Amino acid sequence: MPRTNDVGWFWQLQKVPDSPQTRYLYQLLASHEFQEGLKNYRDLHLMQANLDVVTETQQQRVKHLEQARSRFKRGVATEIDVLRSEVAVANGQPDLVRAENAIRQARALLNYYLGRPIDYGTRASGEFQEKNWEGGTLEEVYYDEHLRLSA
Numbered sequence: 472m473p474r475t476n477d478v479g480w481f482w483q484l485q486k487v488p489d490s491p492q493t494r495y496l497y498q499l500l501a502s503h504e505f506q507e508g509l510k511n512y513r514d515l516h517l518m519q520a521n522l523d524v525v526t527e528t529q530q531q532r533v534k535h536l537e538q539a540r541s542r543f544k545r546g547v548a549t550e551i552d553v554l555r556s557e558v559a560v561a562n563g564q565p566d567l568v569r570a571e572n573a574i575r576q577a578r579a580l581l582n583y584y585l586g587r588p589i590d591y592g593t594r595a596s597g598e599f600q601e602k603n604w605e606g607g608t609l610e611e612v613y614y615d616e617h618l619r620l621s622a
Contacts, residue, residue, distance in 0.1 A: 497613040508584035515577040516595035518570070525570040529563040536560050 499505050536556035542548035579589045587593065 501610060501613040504584055508581065511577060511581035511584055512595055515574065515581050515593070518573045518577045519595055522570040522574055525563075525566050529560070529567055532556070532560045532563050 536553070536559070539548055539553045539556040543550060543553050578591075578593050581595075582589050582591045582593055585593070
């Protein structure tokens with residue numbers, strides 16, 4: 472079953488009011504540019520959440536390193552425990568860089584579809600929840616509405 476995302480501005484197509492302008496809304500929603508923009512908004516939102524997780528993970532690694540050093544000074548841990556923690560912190564750095572680069576890429580693509588400069592500081596905000604879409608494909612809905620409004 473197709474899924475759609477409830478991001479606050481993605482309307483439920485069954486609730487769009489009847490008017491001559493509605494057909495343009497369906498054309499817009501069915502357009503490649505809109506779908507790419509929506510996909511890139513979702514990607515930016517998810518990449519921001521991913522950066523939060525990666526940052527928190529790296530902070531935990533640093534905390535574990537501090538604990539390992541403290542235990543080593545007290546004679547409770549071995550030097551290998553400290554070295555393992557140091558390696559974990561060092562190995563986490565590329566994850567942080569990748570997460571930051573993923574945000575830059577997602578932001579650049581979204582900015583492109585929004586007609587903004589690529590390096591514009593766009594941020595995705597709000598809740599992001601997936602829920603089932605019951606209305607068929609967007610193309611089917613567009614075609615049905617186009618026929619209905621043309622009649």
